[in-house]
Amino acid sequence: MIRFDASDGVAEILLDNPPVNAISDALMDALMAALCEAGSDPRVRAIVLGSAVPGRFCAGLDLPRFKDSSPAEVHASVGRLYSQLFELQAGLPKPTIAAIGGAVRGGGMSIAITCDMLVAADDASFGYPEMEVGLLPAIHYTHLPRIVGRYRAFDLLFTGRVFDAREAMALGLVSRTAPAAQVLNEAHRLAQVFAGKSPALMKLGKAAFTRATDNGYRQGAASAVDLLSTVFGTDDCREGLDAFAARRRPVWGTE
Numbered sequence: 001m002i003r004f005d006a007s008d009g010v011a012e013i014l015l016d017n018p019p020v021n022a023i024s025d026a027l028m029d030a031l032m033a034a035l036c037e038a039g040s041d042p043r044v045r046a047i048v049l050g051s052a053v054p055g056r057f058c059a060g061l062d063l064p065r066f067k068d069s070s071p072a073e074v075h076a077s078v079g080r081l082y083s084q085l086f087e088l089q090a091g092l093p094k095p096t097i098a099a100i101g102g103a104v105r106g107g108g109m110s111i112a113i114t115c116d117m118l119v120a121a122d123d124a125s126f127g128y129p130e131m132e133v134g135l136l137p138a139i140h141y142t143h144l145p146r147i148v149g150r151y152r153a154f155d156l157l158f159t160g161r162v163f164d165a166r167e168a169m170a171l172g173l174v175s176r177t178a179p180a181a182q183v184l185n186e187a188h189r190l191a192q193v194f195a196g197k198s199p200a201l202m203k204l205g206k207a208a209f210t211r212a213t214d215n216g217y218r219q220g221a222a223s224a225v226d227l228l229s230t231v232f233g234t235d236d237c238r239e240g241l242d243a244f245a246a247r248r249r250p251v252w253g254t255e
Contacts, residue, residue: 002030003052004037009045009195010188011038016052020059023107027062028080031111032088039092045195045202047092048187049115050099057100057124058108063133067241075229081110082139082221082228089114090210093203095194099187100124101180110139116206117190118174120165121183126173127162134240134250138227142220147172 003014013034015021038044051057061077069077089096098115105127112118128137137157145153148171156163168174178186194202231237236252243250
C-alpha cells in the first residue's frame with residue numbers, strides 16, 4: 001500500500017492503494033510506519049509524500065469498509081487520521097512536502113494538510129464531498145477557515161463543490177503549482193533545498209513554527225473525532241453510505 005524510497009537525503013513515500021488510494025486502517029498504519037522510518041533515518045533530511053496511482057492523490061475514506069465499522073472502530077480510525085497522523089508529522093524533525101497530482105477529496109485532504117507544504121499539479125482537483133455521503137468534513141472546520149477565511153471555507157465545505165489548482169493556489173490552500181508531469185519533481189526539488197540546510201536548525205525551526213501556528217488544532221482535532229463518531233450513529237449517515245454503495249441518490253430524513 002506504500003512505496004518507500006530514500007536517496008540523496010530525501011525520502012519518497014507514495015500511496016499505492018489502487019484504484020483511488022482509499023484510506024483504510026492498513027494504509028494509515030503503513031503510511032505512519034513509513035513516516036517514522038524516514039523521521040528516524042539520519043540520512044533523510046526531507047520527505048516527499050505523493051501517489052503511485054495515476055490521476056489520484058487520495059479519494060478519502062474507504063467507505064464500504066467504514067460503513068461496516070462499529071462506533072468504536074470509527075472513533076479509532078478517525079482518530080488515527082485526524083490526530084495521530086498530525087501529531088506524527090508535527091513531531092518529525094524534518095519537513096514534509098505533499099505532491100498532489102490528480103484528484104484529492106475528503107480524507108485525502110486530511111492527509112495532505114498534515115504536511116508542511118503542498119505542491120499541486122496544475123490539473124489537480126480538490127473537494128470536500130463528505131456531506132454528500134452522510135458524513136462531515138469535521139477536521140476542516142478547524143483547519144480551513146484559518147487559511148481561506150470563514151465565508152469561503154463555508155462555501156467549500158458545505159457545497160462540496162470541486163475546485164481546481166488555480167483556485168486552491170489563490171485561496172492559499174497550496175504552496176505552489178507545477179505542470180502535472182513535473183509535480184513530483186518539483187516536490188523533490190524543494191526537498192533538496194531543505195535537505196541542504198542545517199538539520200539541527202531545521203528541527204528547532206520546525207518545532208517552533210508548529211507551536212506558533214497550531215492555533216488550537218490539537219483541541220479541534222479531538223472535537224472533530226468525537227463529532228464524526230456522533231455523525232456515524234445517525235440515520236442520515238447510514239442512508240448516505242448505503243446510497244453511495246448502491247450508486248444512487250440518498251433520501252435524507254427530516255431534522
